[in-house]
Amino acid sequence: MIWYTGKRLLQMIPVFFGATLLIYFMVFSLPGDPIAALYGDRPPAPGVIDQIRAQYNLDKPFIVQYFIYIGNFFQGDLGTTYSGRPVSDVMAKAFPITARLALLALAIEAFFGILVGLIAGLRKGKLFDTSALVVSLLLISVPTFVIGFVLQYVFAVKLGWARTTVSSEAPLNELLLPALVLASVSFAYIVRLTRASVSDNLNADFVRTATAKGLSRRRVVGVHVLRNSLVPVVTFLGVDLGSLMVGAIVTEGIFNINGVGGTVYKAIKLGEGPTVVSFIAVMVVIFVLANLLVDLLYAALDPRIRYAK
């Protein structure tokens, strides 16, 4: 187990270098001169652009830019944005808010998704099950921004139960509405995953054996059915944490949350290599760790899976 974890952690090193090099190259390859574009239709004096390009090393070849970035990275300097702010400051502001939002959404979708999916799976074909299927189908087919705008209009503008946008401190109660929007689609998937998995497992041999041994229904469902049914759900949740963190850009825009998605989007549009790569590097680490956690959870959930050498 420890050996396995260590091996997986070591694998992060090539992933880190590969991902940063690739992303840096992609930002570098974006068409157009990012500095000239900063000034829009009113170009400054030509000398101004050249000096600023030099200041951000944009006048050097790609690979030199990359190694300057990596060199500084290991000295704890992530570079600056084109407005002169240290990228580390930008990250220190964006990540905590996004992490709170993503974890809140993850908690909501996991709790309600598994609960509804379990009940639906146990009562397959009944009214609850059919309604759950219809609702989840609706949530999957309606785009997130529609759900976002509708919830914002109804609950914040019309009813006044929530604040229309999230204030700068982003307390949990203000994040609840955006988190609901963010969780909606994944919630639907989790309901369907859990339901299918539960109804499969109800017919599995080990469940029949458990029932035949005379275990209570509560124990059969709670320990044998649910625990085994969670394997695909946990996989989904692990991957979803990553997409919730970067993919919240639409929701962040609707509720004016200054988070990771919006910051990366803006940086890509500006062609800010250091900002994009620094954010992506952290995202890569989060993805890898989340996947590792998922793999380790498999062993805990399904006794048939063991990580030997």
Place this chain on the structure above:
Amino acid sequence: MLSGCAGGEATPAEGDSAAIITTNGSEPQNPLIPTNTTETGGGKIATSIFAGLVSYNAKGETENEVAKSIESDDAQNWTVTINDGWEFTNGEAVTADSFVDAWNFGAKFSNAQSASYFFDNIVGFDYEADSELTGLKVVDDSTFTVELASPEADWPLRLGYTAFMPLPSAAYDDMDAFGENPIGNGPYMLDGEGAWEHEVGIDLVTNPDYEGVRKPANGGLNIVFYASMDAAYADVQGGNLDVLDAVPDAAFESYESDFPERFVNQPAAIFQGFNMPYYLEHWSGEEGKLRRAAISMSIDRKEITDVIFQGTRTPATDFTSPVIDGYSDSLKGAEVLEYNPEEAKAKWAEADKIAPYTGTFDLAYNSDGGHAAWVDAVTNSIKNTLGIEAIGKPYPTFAAALDDRAADKLTGGTRAGWQGDYPSLYNFLAPLYQTGAGSNYEDYTSPEFDALLKEGAAASSVEDATAKYQEAQEVLLADLPTIPLWYSNVTGVWSESVENVVFGWDSVPLYSDITKSE
């Protein structure tokens, strides 16, 4: 003059003089150093915390602030006298040096300030090396003289622009740190260290010592930065924002009914059109002139502004903007901007006699800026009138489109726009159409236009200058280096708790006049 009439007459302030007005903004692109603030996000803040020699009222006229007088006999040698008693919020007096040093800082090559070119008409300016503005001479604490390289009758008009603000001597110790917590002399000041929370907003409070013409009727400003105007609009609806100066496209249909009596829709100092490069076959010489006129007359501007923009654009009649003094809707040759399919076809046919046109007409735009809808409408209008293939040519980003423009690699027309820096005809003409000018990407050159511009600049009065600039525009109407489309409007809404919301010539509300009752 259309500007500033939609907010109603200013009534005696009955609001709470300590109330903080909340409004929308965007993260400044650079630290708040006036000479490095040339975009709207930072400009809005810089004009609130600094007071220059003059400021602009709602009509775009200048009013003296720090200046007592700005005088010249020959439009080339200016004497500026400043009022006594002005102070920066750190207690330092505003003197002639505060201006001269700040302008020298802004103009210096190695400081790489984005507004450096605003000083290029002052003697001593150099685009390629560090040099002192020798045309600026301090006479005494309250007087300095300015020698321009060439006469410019409306030079004082530009002095309300952010680039010409004074700086306290404390700024020069560490300019970047100063830009984080700027110290100004304007109607507002930062609410303590760190009042600017990056990407979130900035808190301004009234400057108790300010005695200029923009004395605030409220207690301060909280400018909230929005990535999406839809969120800002929802915030005004939800009561979290008092004043919004940019209604999002999605609300064009409904903002007038959502905010009855509390909206504005008036032309702004923003000109939009598209340019046809002179290096393309078919688009220069006599043939080019005919084709340009034909294209221009084949576009139904009224219909497009009504349908695509719901009346939030105003069809163009010149090359400037209705909010600028000297704007005209009756220039000689302006009929070329009217929809006239028969005449368009006739001119196109005439051009075909010189050299037959083949291929597809394309119009370049950046697809990240919401331009696709009107570009399609314009190309369809051209296609339907002239019977040629016309399509939009999207570039993924503004940078990509700019690259091809700058490298003379366009295959057709390109979207072009200009927002006035200061309310002057000259500012809408010289940077865009003068031979070799910074934003003249499509290589337009006309000795006649250049000469008229020069004569206008050297005219002894603003009236004479205006006449010359209008004449210069008539040259443009004949040549059409750009096909004018429309003026962007400023569309704004405000909540029930605020009054006296009047938008200035620059599309920014005159914050100091706004009153708020809780």
